[in-house]
Amino acid sequence: MNRTLVAAAGLALALAAPAAAPAQLAPPYTFVMMLGKDTIVSEVVQRSATRLDVDMVDRATGAHWRYAMDLRPDGTVPSMSNAYYRLAQGDTVPVQRAELAFTGDSVVVTISGNVSRVERLATRPGAIPYINPSSAMIEQILHRARAMGGAEDTVPIFALVGGATVPTVVTWVGRDSAVLAIGAARMRLSVGEDGSLLGMAVPMQRVRVVRVEGAHPLATHPIDYGAPPGAPYTAQDVTVHTPEGLSFTGTLTLPSHRAGRAPAIVTITGSGTQDRDERIVGLDGYRPFWQIADTLARRGIATLRLDDRGMNGSSAGPPTATSADFANDIRAGLAYLRTRPEIDGSRLGLVGHSEGGMIAPMVAATDPGLKGIVLMAGPAYTGARILAFQQRYAVDRMPALSPAERRAALAKSAKATDSLAAKSAWLRYFIAYDPLATARTVRVPVLILQGETDQQVTPEQADTLAAAFRAGGDRDVTVREFRQTDHLFVADSSGDPARYSALPSHAVRPEVLCVPRGVFYLSARRTSGSL
Structure with missing residues (x-):
């Protein structure tokens, strides 16, 4: 039942295609996510001081995303647009589109496609939109945390499917590295002088991310769900x-x-x-x-x-x-x-x-x-009993923690679950x-x-x-x-x-x-x- 909260927060909503990128975007770079030796995700990224454009292909989930975010100097995101394509069907036009507008403690989501609607959802001021497994969005969380200026900063993220707002904690380790925590998941980040993400490791999942200069997109081959040759x-x-x-x-x-x-x-x-x-x-x-x-x-x-x-x-x-x-x-x-x-x-x-x-x-x-x-x-x-066991199990397998630190970690996990449940109808139902x-x-x-x-x-x-x-x-x-x-x-x-x-x-x-x-x-x- 349990996934790491990285996967749980990766509730990816099909959102709307951006307009043409402005001329001041910097040259592209690519985040390459690898599981062992296998490349599972690529993100071609272009940035400016006011805009982020990303083309992400996720072989693991069969998703192809193109999204853009408007950026403020403090790292917050006033608006976002996105388009979702299915690798399995080889889509050349997006299946769904949407636009998000963040205002204070709410976000207005306008969705078009096979289901069209407009919704206003609660969030927290300064929430960064998040689609799992976007490294570019992790990079934006870093920029926001750097602007906040603390040794440890809590940055809320808005999960784009489910509408939940989840706290992430960025702990700086010098100027060139950080640890980012989403629930029980821990990511080790290598950070540039300007706050850019240079690399990432998620030890629990044997996943690592490297940054390479230039555009290196993955091929978008449809997923084959057919019968094998010669099958009866x-x-x-x-x-x-x-x-x-x-x-x-x-x-x-x-x-x-x-x-x-x-x-x-x-x-x-x-x-x-x-x-x-x-x-x-x-x-x-x-x-x-x-x-x-x-x-x-x-x-x-x-x-x-x-x-x-x-x-x-x-x-x-x-x-x-x-x-x-x-x-x-x-x-x-x-x-x-x-x-x-x-x-x-x-x-x-x-x-x-x-x-x-x-x-x-x-x-x-x-x-x-x-x-x-x-x-x-x-x-x-x-679900309440299952989640309590899973949280205890995870903490018990952290031998470096003292008993007091384990109690604190359990309390933090329980608080994170309560916070997520307040925003997630699915989780409230599951718990009860x-x-x-x-x-x-x-x-x-x-x-x-x-x-x-x-x-x-x-x-x-x-x-x-x-x-x-x-x-x-x-x-x-x-x-x-x-x-x-x-x-x-x-x-x-x-x-x-x-x-x-x-x-x-x-x-x-x-x-x-x-x-x-x-x-x-x-x-x-x-x-x-x-x-």
Whole structure:
């Protein structure tokens, strides 16, 4: 469930294209973000005293951004414009545009595209807009902190999707370096005499950023969500529309040689904005929902996997959306499958991971015709309890801290969570939501999968959740635990989220996918008329 707050704050909103750059912009330079030896993000940057222009390509999330910010001498940003393009679709025109105008403690956002609206959102004076993983915006935070003049400066950032304002702390280490903290994430920054960002390291994620002179953009190749050569199934690009007026891009895999209509499942991603494969920035090769779709299609089962709100071509939707709204998105996916002639609408199921494992029971509680749900690391505890554990876990793994410093770090983390929750409807809902109450209302077959070393949704929650399903009268509940397996269902002896990027493989373990212990279990163990 947990991401570092860098990823949580990277709630990137599709915003509007700038006008032509003024002539006084300096020659371009490029921030190159690398994971190990692999380049994952490039940002071509041009600056002047009053303007910042950036062209950013993010291979990890399939996003291409072009944005511009007007700048004040004190480093604050009175206005910003941006355009969002999808790498997967090879867009030549932006899918969405928007403009932001910051005034005091509010920001007016004007969005145009597949959803158009104007909103006024609360923020803090001097907030710097932020899109993860923009190094140019980190550089602007540095300029603002340098103008503030302290040895340690707190600069608010405005997360462009979700509308949350998050405090960042810049601690200067001499004139040529600094440490920037966003929640639990720490970035080590190399700083020029003029306050420019020369380089950056994020040790928790094995990420580093280098600055090179000139323009060095990444190629914007579309992401391939298709079937591999020779596969016994097809992969169709589809669009799902909701009663609320949103649309979702996705892929429907269909077995090629199945006699009759195929059963099908819908996948549900975890927290944060993710694509249909549930890829995670910094984890090369992690595509769990592609693995699931491939496994099931080879056994005659179709899969619909959808991009989250705001990802690729999916509508961003309102910033007040919660997990309950995401459940409606999945209901729309099920309704879509029931319109497809190749699909047996009476044999549908769900596979949800992490937050998706919380959403699947919500949907099943209102759709008793489902043939089964699979919960991969679905939580049993409230979000408040989960976040408290995750914060303690992170602080306990900081051996350099004294007991007093650990207590202070925990207090600061809790305060940051409260501050974020005050601005984030999603987080408020997550903190208060009780999965056990919903579990007691579900009557469809349930398979709970749990990693033994999971340090995000801890292993004992699987049995607690199963007991709640059974207490409500569900007589078909199965729990499967996998040894040496973490929250991502990857082979991992420690389960420490800070070490995910260093794991030798990011593939979901085969035993999770295959009979009789994994997501194929529901389809394998039942007879005709079920999945």
